[in-house]
Amino acid sequence: MIGGGPGGYVAALRAAQLGAKTAIVEKDRMGGTCLVRGCIPTKALLQSSELYTMAKDGAAFGLVADNVGFDWAAAQKRKSSVVDQLVKGVEGLLKAGSVTSYRGSARLAGKGVVDVGGDQLHGKDIIIATGSAVARIPLPGADLTIDSDQILELKEAPRRLAVIGGGVVGMEFAAMFAALGSKVTVLEMLPQVLAMVDADLVTAYSKHLASLGAEIHTNSKVSEVVKQNGSLLVRFSTGGEGGAVDADQVLLAVGRVPYTQGLEAEKAGVKLERGRVVVDDHLHTTADGVWAIGDVIGGIMLAHVASYEGVCAVENIAGHANRVPDYHAAPNCVYTDPEIAHVGLGEKEAREKGIAVKIGRFPFAAAGRALTLGQTEGFVKVVADAGSGQLLGAHIIGPRATDLIAEATLAVQNGLTLEQIDLTIHAHPTLPESLMEAALAAQGRAIHIANRKSSLPTPAASGETSPQGGEVNTPTANMQNRGEKMSAPVKSSSRPPTPSAINPKVLELTKNNREFLLGMHRQMQLIRRFEERAQEQYTKAKIGGYCHLNIGEEATVVGGILALKANDWIFTSYREHGHAIARGVDPKAVMAELFGKETGTSHGRGGSMHLVDYGRRFMGGYGIVGGHLPLAVGGAWAVKYRKQKDVIFCMFGDGATNIGAFHESLNMAKVFELPVVWFCVNNRYGMGTPVEKASAVADIYKKACAYDMESIQIDGMNLREVLLRTSEIVEKTRKDSVPRFIESLCYRFRGHSVVDPDKYRSAEDKEKYRKADPIVAFEHELEESGLADEEYFKNVRQEVDAEVRDVIEFADASPDPNPSDLYKYTYAGQWDNRPELRAERV
Numbered sequence: 001m002i003g004g005g006p007g008g009y010v011a012a013l014r015a016a017q018l019g020a021k022t023a024i025v026e027k028d029r030m031g032g033t034c035l036v037r038g039c040i041p042t043k044a045l046l047q048s049s050e051l052y053t054m055a056k057d058g059a060a061f062g063l064v065a066d067n068v069g070f071d072w073a074a075a076q077k078r079k080s081s082v083v084d085q086l087v088k089g090v091e092g093l094l095k096a097g098s099v100t101s102y103r104g105s106a107r108l109a110g111k112g113v114v115d116v117g118g119d120q121l122h123g124k125d126i127i128i129a130t131g132s133a134v135a136r137i138p139l140p141g142a143d144l145t146i147d148s149d150q151i152l153e154l155k156e157a158p159r160r161l162a163v164i165g166g167g168v169v170g171m172e173f174a175a176m177f178a179a180l181g182s183k184v185t186v187l188e189m190l191p192q193v194l195a196m197v198d199a200d201l202v203t204a205y206s207k208h209l210a211s212l213g214a215e216i217h218t219n220s221k222v223s224e225v226v227k228q229n230g231s232l233l234v235r236f237s238t239g240g241e242g243g244a245v246d247a248d249q250v251l252l253a254v255g256r257v258p259y260t261q262g263l264e265a266e267k268a269g270v271k272l273e274r275g276r277v278v279v280d281d282h283l284h285t286t287a288d289g290v291w292a293i294g295d296v297i298g299g300i301m302l303a304h305v306a307s308y309e310g311v312c313a314v315e316n317i318a319g320h321a322n323r324v325p326d327y328h329a330a331p332n333c334v335y336t337d338p339e340i341a342h343v344g345l346g347e348k349e350a351r352e353k354g355i356a357v358k359i360g361r362f363p364f365a366a367a368g369r370a371l372t373l374g375q376t377e378g379f380v381k382v383v384a385d386a387g388s389g390q391l392l393g394a395h396i397i398g399p400r401a402t403d404l405i406a407e408a409t410l411a412v413q414n415g416l417t418l419e420q421i422d423l424t425i426h427a428h429p430t431l432p433e434s435l436m437e438a439a440l441a442a443q444g445r446a447i448h449i450a451n452r453k454s455s456l457p458t459p460a461a462s463g464e465t466s467p468q469g470g471e472v473n474t475p476t477a478n479m480q481n482r483g484e485k486m487s488a489p490v491k492s493s494s495r496p497p498t499p500s501a502i503n504p505k506v507l508e509l510t511k512n513n514r515e516f517l518l519g520m521h522r523q524m525q526l527i528r529r530f531e532e533r534a535q536e537q538y539t540k541a542k543i544g545g546y547c548h549l550n551i552g553e554e555a556t557v558v559g560g561i562l563a564l565k566a567n568d569w570i571f572t573s574y575r576e577h578g579h580a581i582a583r584g585v586d587p588k589a590v591m592a593e594l595f596g597k598e599t600g601t602s603h604g605r606g607g608s609m610h611l612v613d614y615g616r617r618f619m620g621g622y623g624i625v626g627g628h629l630p631l632a633v634g635g636a637w638a639v640k641y642r643k644q645k646d647v648i649f650c651m652f653g654d655g656a657t658n659i660g661a662f663h664e665s666l667n668m669a670k671v672f673e674l675p676v677v678w679f680c681v682n683n684r685y686g687m688g689t690p691v692e693k694a695s696a697v698a699d700i701y702k703k704a705c706a707y708d709m710e711s712i713q714i715d716g717m718n719l720r721e722v723l724l725r726t727s728e729i730v731e732k733t734r735k736d737s738v739p740r741f742i743e744s745l746c747y748r749f750r751g752h753s754v755v756d757p758d759k760y761r762s763a764e765d766k767e768k769y770r771k772a773d774p775i776v777a778f779e780h781e782l783e784e785s786g787l788a789d790e791e792y793f794k795n796v797r798q799e800v801d802a803e804v805r806d807v808i809e810f811a812d813a814s815p816d817p818n819p820s821d822l823y824k825y826t827y828a829g830q831w832d833n834r835p836e837l838r839a840e841r842v
Contacts, residue, residue, distance in 0.1 A: 001025065002106045002114060002263070003129035005032020006303040007294030009090055011127055011310030016097040018318040023123070024099055025106040025116050030090045033131055034303040036083060037149045042172055044082045045152070046335050048075040049179040053337065060374065070180055072157050079152070108268035112289055125289050125317045128270070128277055129310065130263060132256040132295035139164075141225030144232055145252040148173070154249070158182055162234045162247035164222050166193030168334050170253035171205075174214060175336035184214040185245045187236050191218055194334060198346040198395040200381060205340060205397060208377060217243070225250050258296045274298070281324045282824075283313040291317065305330050322825065326615075329413035333402040338378045341405035344393030344412040347383050356386035356515070360418070360442025364398040366449050367437075368429040375399035380438040382408075382418070389417040389443070390566035400431055407435055415566050415617070418442050420645075502563060502727035507720045509785035517787060520562065520719060524554035524775050525800045527578040530587055533804050534577065534594060538754045542812070543594045546623075547608045550578035552749035555774035556681055558582050559722025560744065563730050564649055569617045569639070571632040572651040574609035575681075576621035579651065585613045587803070588810040597814035603825055604817040626656035629665035629678075636674035640737060647734050648676040655686030657700050669739040670707040677733050678704065678741045679726070681716070683748040688760040704741035716746030717774045720781075747772070 001008040001015075004026030012024045029036045048070075055068045094101055102116050109115035112122055134147040146154075148169050161177050163170045166188030178184040186193060186209075193216055194202050206216055220238040227233075232247045258276040269287035271278040276298030283291050291313045294306030305327070312323035334340035350357045363379040364370035378398025384391050394408030411421055421439040426432055440446045506513055531549040538547050550557055553575075561582035564570070572579045580590050585601060593600025594608050601611045602620075612620035619635070622628035632650035639646045656662055657680060669676050680700050684691055692698040704711035710732075714725045722744060729740045747769040751758035782788040 001127050001129055003032060003131055003294070003296075004028075004030040004090070004101070005129060005131050005294065005306065006034050007131070007306030007310040008032065008127070008129035009094060010307040011129065011293065011314050012099045013093060013097050014311050014314045015318070016099050018314065018320055020314075020318060022097075022099045023102060023121055024094065025102045025104065025114065025121070027103070027105045029087050030094070030101065031083075031087050035086050035090070037152060039303055040086060041079045041083055041152050042148075042176075043335055044079040045075055046172065046176050046337070048078065049176045050337050053179050054374075057374070070157075072180075073155070076153075105262050107262055107264045108270065108287075108290070109264075110268070111287075125291065127310070127313055127317075128260075128263065128265070128285070128290065128292040128296055129294050129306065130259050130296045131306075132301055133259040133261075135255045135257045136252070137254055139222060139225065139252070142252060144225045144227065145250040147252055151249070151251055158247070158249040160231070160247045160249075161185070162187065162232070162245050162250045163253060164234070164250065165253035165255070166190070166195075166216065166218070167253060167255060168194065168332075169255075170251065172335050173251055173253065174209065178209060178212040178214045179337060184209075184212075185234075185247070186214065186216045187220045187222055187234065187245075188216070188218045189221055193218060194340070196332065197334065197340060197342060198381065199348065201340055201342070201395055201397040204378060205336060205338070208338065209336075215245075256295065256301055258298050260296060282316050282322075283309055283325065284316075300327055300330055302330065302332065326413075328615075329409050331405045331409045333405065335402060338375065338398045339401035340397045341401040342393065342395040343405055343409045344391070345383055346393055346395065347381075350383055350392055355392070356519075357392065358384045358386050358389070358418070358442040360384070360438040360440070360446075362434045362437035362441055362446065362449060364431075364434060367431065367434050369431050369433070370399055372429065373399055380404070380434045382435070382438045382442050384418050384439075384442050385566065387562070388566035389419055390415055391418060391421065391439075394435065394438075396435075398431075398434075404431055404435065407432055415615075417566060420567070502723055504724060507724055509781055509787060511787070514787045517782065518792075520558055520723075521775070521778055521782065521788075522796055522800065523558050523582060524719070524778070525796055526587070526803065527554050527557060527581055528775060529797075529800045529804045530581060530591070530807070531577060533808060534591070535750070535754050537591075537594070537808065543608065544596060545607045545609070546574070547594065547754045548575040548752065549748070549750050549754065550575060552769070552773070553681060553683060553716070553746045554578065555719040555722055555778070556716035556744045556746045559716075559719050560649075560651065560679055560726050560742075563723055563726035564647065567617070567645075568647045568649055568730070569619055569635050570649050570651070571619045571628045571635065572621055573625070573628065573653055573656070573681075574621045574623050575653065576611055576651075577608070579621075580611045580613065580618055583613070583616050583618045585611070585616060585618060587807045589613075591807045591811040592814045595811040595814070596816070597811055598817045599810070599814040605825055626652060626659045626661045628652070629656065629661050632676055633665050633668050633674060636669060636676040636739075637672065639675055640672070645734055646675070647730050648674075649679060649730070650676055651679045651681055653686065654680060654682040654684070654691050654700055655689075655694070656680075657703055658686070658695055662703075663706075666704060666707045666709065666739070666741070670709055673738055675733050675737040676739045677726075677730055678739065680741070680743045681746060682743050683746050685748075685752070685761070687752045688756070699743070701741055701743035709739055709741050711741035711743070713743045713745065716744035717769075717772050717777065719774060719778050746774075749773075 001012045001024040004024050008024055012022050015022045052070045055065060058065055104117040107115050109120060112124060114121045114126060134149060151173060157177060157180050160183045163174050163186045166186050170186060171194055174184045174186050192202055217238055220236045222234060222236045224235050225232055232250050233244055234247060234250055235244045266272055270290055271286040277285055277292040277296050279285055279292050279297050283293055285292050293309035293313050295301045309325055312325050315321040315323050329343055331341060331343040347359060360382045361379050365376040370376050381395040382391060383393040391411045396404050418439040422436050426436045437446060437448055444451050527550055531551045535549060537543050557578040561579060570583060577590055581587050589601045590611060593602055593606060593611055596604040596607060598604050601613055609621050609623040629650060632648050636648040682700055686694050697703055701711040701713045712725060715721050726742060729742055733740050779793055
């Protein structure tokens, strides 16, 4: 390990646990920037400033203390003591783990060789974890400023502090010194300080900082720092108008940059890009046997992310696992007072992605524990998918926000819903209750605050939100009465905004349901156009292997998938392009997989019949007819064993009902009462054979009766019927964990696959079902109800066509898989193809 920070030393300890002979090189003190000059020392000083503030306000708690003062030197001494203790702790852990430590600067001196001051270390694998350094900018007078390392060593708190840069580092120091009585001025070039934080939290914090006498200037560009009359003068401009601020110290906090100085990485074949080490999905660099983690790869520059990457890299090296880092639930913390923490998507980010959301807020002023602490500033805000209720993000400003974010992180990482959060018993009185209350508020069911407005799903475009409770519905250009212009398509979304519960009322053809209904229409159009263009690309030899299309089955696909919640699991057959898109899988990744590209859902290894997205619990298509049915039984067994309320949704064709695995799977599911819904997509032909010629029982749903299983037959060409009836069955199974069966009667408009000449079906038969086209039928319903018109449909088709063109361009431009990575995603562990190990395996 080159670097002893949170990434390096954690990776070293994990490697030692896995039995590797491990060495770590650190040129400074063990623990790296975070422990020595970053996370830990700043938080120690922030704690001192927080206690000082509490002591000044102690009278309200019965604390009598006159002339409360602050001893900066004592605070610095305590900070150093905390750092020393933790450094010794890390050194002790490394020693106990039999990790050999080296002090000095390291450079890559050849394949598997690291030079440390003339001594050479040899290893099969090397991990670069050199972290980052303070960023400097070409600012006149920059030599008069101090950086985040130097400010920690000040002998006294400055009376006036100017902070250039309103990021996390700048705002944490601004908070600390403002609390200690310094006159603080923050100058930020962007429109908002803490640019990565939800705007509502930033607004709340900016008000708090202003109450301490601090000033924040956004959209401001600093031109120079000069000495003047014994102090420093910072000149800046805002909106073309000049300004200046006097300061005793000027903190330059404009970020950090990857640190590779002296490493000689490029000489060793390690590619650098704008200073960062380039790695692949598994954290491997361009040099054989060299890996990189943490700030040096230029991703999310956080200590806990570096530690996580360290474990991933080591487990990949050891073959213990095949780890691809997943960052979607990486929490961010800002140690201001009050604290700020967030994880997942923000409200604005979700809306920009075209996701309809529910918003819930709960103020700490209504939390009993916050009142007892005397810390009632701030609130918890949750962002959830309007349809499934899945928690997409959580944003907290208030007491112990950086601790509270852990529960939300666990929820986002595991795709939990608002309902799962609020049904979890939270201890009282505690601060974590506030997350539960925010989840309730998003559903319009808040207990300890008034529910201002209904939190029914709103469009992804815009909408006001109440300071408490759920999101406020506001009219949009799409919500028109009959006779008004209806040409604006519903905003693109990989998954339509879905009500939290499907019932006849939400499927009525009314204005209140227009957003939801048009979202489903667009989804069907997207799948139809995607499949049509996929067939074109197949004829151009862009797609290899087999390719089976969902054209004509859109109502069955969309209605069936939308009946599920985010935590349900889907197993399906090889005709699954539309299933994946309906589940929310990026169409670009789907098309790229069809093209056999590295950016595909299966990295180009699966092709048309083997799409997968574990994050969306889409367990993939399977090429063997009915081969996935036993797997669905296994998944259902796992769900029941874990006492979860998930449902396994298994989709298959009519042909699969004539094989042994079908009967074995239904039998076992019933015997053990497993939560699986069997969904037969009966498009009336098994390859080229009509159902009635291949099965003794043409009404396939009756086959489930042999296993004493509730079964129904539905019109798979009617979108609303499919969604309603499927939802009813799914929710029954969720409630009682009993398997059930659905047969959806539909019709594929193309042959079994794109190479099928389709001569076994008569022209009359095809024309009959063409007249029942599910998309056209649904458009008639929408038009008759005044919810859309032909101009609207035309615009949707144009929009979808443009989207699919982009999808194809993306797939075409994506890289092919590297032949040397043939086994990369085949085995659970990292496949090492070195000759000596290959011989050993043989």
